[in-house]
Amino acid sequence: MYLPTNHTDTTDYPAGSDISENDWHILAGFWHPVAFISELGEKPLPVRLLDTDLVIYKTREGSTAAKDQCAHRGAKLSLGWMDDDGNNVVCPFHGHHYNYQGACTKIPSYVDQNMPIPAKMRLTTYQSIERYGLLWVCLKDKPLRPLPEWPLLENHGAGWLRIEIPKGVWQASASRHCENFNDIAHISWVHMKTFGNRQRPQLADYKLERTGYGLHMELPYIEVERGFNDDSIGEREVWYTHDLTYPYATDLKVDYTEEMTSHFYDIASPVSAEETAIFQISLTNIPGATAEEYAQYQLVTNSEDIVVVESQRPQFVPLNPGMEVSIPADKFSIQYRRDLAQLFGLGQL
Ligand code: FES
Ligand SMILES: [Fe+2]
Structure with missing residues (x-):
């Protein structure tokens, strides 16, 4: 009922937090x-x-x-x-x-x-x-890492359309969201209303590199192109380039052709251990793209992901490699988890 007379706040760590x-x-x-x-x-x-x-x-x-x-x-x-x-x-x-x-x-x-x-x-x-x-x-006086470096987003020319996607709130941890955003094997299963291709579930070994700011991954995928207002279906081979800035900020570049590219910037902001605010901005140089259509497509894509990601247990991403069973497609998340633990000391008691 009362804080003691000699009470002073000595830490910023919020009482009752589920984050260790x-x-x-x-x-x-x-x-x-x-x-x-x-x-x-x-x-x-x-x-x-x-x-x-x-x-x-x-x-x-x-x-x-x-x-x-x-x-x-x-x-x-x-x-x-x-x-x-x-x-x-x-x-x-x-x-x-x-x-x-x-x-x-x-x-x-x-x-x-x-x-x-x-x-x-x-x-x-x-x-x-x-x-x-x-x-x-x-929240600390000295940031551990600088902000992500995204020069194109900062200074894009008139040939690019910038789209702010309405903020989302997911009942999931920031790392579960971030892993999902950088997971390719799920596309053929989860994104059946958008670009997922159920006929192409195989994932060849892909390029993954550590960078000064996080992880870099590149690989091709054969998307399904679904008409917005009709049932038309086609295939298109695209090239995904993922650049993750630790801990939760990703620039996903999708090259559709040599001239047509979109960037999907995704940042997960940890509200609490199990709730995450999602900030997304897209840039595209596809002629004729409209902000409304783009935002709507991204929201449908998110709605496909959110059901699965909110279902994941444990809600925390396990940093003990023995706790979940990994397959070759998980090269990204294996390295991500290893780095969170080894570079920053997350997941220690
Ligand atoms: S609580 Fe008195 S002015 Fe804010
Ligand atoms: Fe997804």
Whole structure:
């Protein structure tokens, strides 16, 4: 009922989290996206990252990610609003104003507005950065790894159409999602409404390399082309190039012909141990492609994956290689799991 009189918060590790304390401190050291920039502006937004409740808001100075807890009496800032000038977030409880650095700029109950504001009246803020149309947050002061390097997404010419796919929330761990996104053998079974080819389930040995940022994989696949509004069916051989930036960000490049290419950028952001926010952006240079059609196709594709991925048990990806039985097609996930454990120390007690 009461926190002890000598209680102080000594760790950021959220009480009651199902993520182990070891894994939490490691994952908190990576950049994770928490929102599309296009979602920010009018109101402060609540988001959860690694079981930590954050408020994100955008002032004229820039965007801010802070603990969703007012320094005064702990109310959620995300229930508040932006002030008329758009410079401060306003707490809904007693109206304290906080600027983009999380510093309190106004205490409305002061009779004399010149009275000093206590220096400790400030929000706990985290590092955040806008890139690729996303707001990324790192809960630690020193990120373990830089953001993914995706120059084409940052600076594509007029020949490319950029499509933001509406954010998804999966009841699955981020690693289960990430493995699924980089799994080729499932395509012929799961994607029967989209591009999967049940007649082509064999998977030849494929190229997999470790890179400075993660894993690189390349292989051909014979997709089925299904008409959107009719029953027409054809086949097309495509070339998949996967570039994973640890821990959960993938650039999947699909070459349809020498001239026609799409990129599917997919980032899994761990809300909690068993819930993941999915941020996806596509780029395509296919003539005549429309954003609506592309987004719709991606949402159907996701709906095919989500049923299976949410069914996987255990929900955590086992980093003990003996816990699941692997086959040659699993070369990617075997290396992925090995690296999560050996490069970063995930899965240790
Ligand atoms: S709890 Fe936020 S102003 Fe009092
Ligand atoms: Fe899939």
